[in-house]
Amino acid sequence: MDRDRGPPRRPRRARHDPRDRASFRPQRRRHARARRCRGRRRGRSGHVSLAFRDVACVRGGRMLFSGVSFDLAPGDAAVVTGPNGIGKSSLIRIAAGLLPAFEGAVTCDADKALLTEASALDTDRALVAALRFWASLDRAPDPDARVAHALQALDLEALADIPVRLLSTGQRRRAAIARIAASEAPVWLLDEPANGLDTHSVARLEALIARHRTGGGIALVATHLPLSMPGAQEIGL
């Protein structure tokens, strides 16, 4: 019959084994974690980048596009255009890492924020609370201040305490864009961000993207509505 030997014992160490200097370890870990976080936000090299190399996409057994290559550096933007069903949303999903490329390579050396058709906001929460939930998961500090700033940028302050489910289509779209803005992620991946927006809100969106780029961010935008993004590359599918 096996004897119960109890939990395994730690091997004995020499009295001055440096591994026992516990006080050094948490500090070293804290510094390493902070370095890793900075690295992911801004990229390991300290730069923000997003690149596609000969990327092909297959969905439902059908090749949607192939040979797509582009390089985006800090301040750059690209607009993905093409008819319905050509694969614009699929390209954005590949950039986000949610869909594997059939061929080619995608590299992105920084944090990304993804805007899709769904707002991803909890419909039962007040708008400000729904935004704070996501902001608290970001690596950037001070979620409350980031949310307050985003609400102001999207002209949503008056709606902050309204449950998300009661927002109109355009207001909900602005709220979804506020989530992206509040994330302060260096790479924005926006799928049809102007859908449902009125003229004023489109202008706000354009200003927001411009400010993001001025701050060294990157924007990859799929849109069938015209958006003013000076100097943006066009990726026609």
Ligand SMILES: Nc1ncnc2c1ncn2[C@@H]1O[C@H](COP(=O)(O)OP(=O)(O)OP(=O)(O)O)[C@@H](O)[C@H]1O
């Ligand atoms: N999960 C899936 N499985 C199989 N096929 C899919 C899937 N999702 C999308 N597709 C197909 O992939 C094609 C491209 O879809 P996608 O949404 O990327 O196009 P799009 O260019 O963004 O279209 P739109 O302009 O209408 O938004 C479509 O024919 C669509 O039916």
